[in-house]
Amino acid sequence: MITNIFQIDKSRGFTRMDNDLYEALIGAELSGRELRVALAIHRLTAGFNQDSVKVAALYVAKMMYTEEGRPEAERANVSRAINSLIRQRVLYRDGGSRDPISFMPPAEWKIDQKSTVLKYTHCVENIPATVLKITHIKDRNTNTTPNGVDVAADATTPAEPTPDASSPEPTDKIPYEQIRSLYNTILGGKLPRRMGLNESDRKRIRGTYNLKLEGQFVVREKGLEFWEGLFNDALNSNFLLGLNNRSWKADFEFLTRASAIQRFLEGKYDAA
Known part of the structure; x- marks a missing residue:
């Protein structure tokens, strides 16, 4: 008799999931963290016979991580996944970070498509033309495939050239329009949209590529991934969205300044 099979104890109860929602989550191209957050929200809604739930990111993080100190460390990541x-x-x-959350009908989901970052050119190919997957400005790049499998360098893999970190970023490699497009896609509904770029914008962005903190060129080394993470973090900052005593809001010009980015990385702006 097989004894290592998990036996379902019906006395503990069950959380029912709508079949359409279940199948949509199975087929959705979500990140692992996004899927876990979605399951946590489902547990807190359907599991308690509620249509919506008012829950803090830290509470969801505690559901996902049990190690001491881990939920606090992951709270910001969970907030970004939400x-x-x-x-x-x-x-x-409908509202801010403290308002109830519910599921949308799967037919209305707009899941991001995967994108391919060309390491040698720092250009981005969108398949199709959609926004990139969510990343965070403090996450480190890993040597993995899109499926998360580690890639070991071998004789058939050409060595990637090492950039000269001491030299300025060549201007023809800075994706000005992609940066503007990311800003409008992520923040256009909350902050003023940017409809075009001028030479002052390009000069300011070029300057940010030489921002160096703790020995690293933090913008240059991550390219578009940095900007995507920055704009998503700004979306979680009540202060930058205008919830401050001056009713001041950030804009594209502000978020592309080297001085503002440095303050952001130093944690000077509160996150939701």
């Missing part, structure tokens, strides 16, 4: 799911219309929240 925001990503809202942007992709998997979840719905």
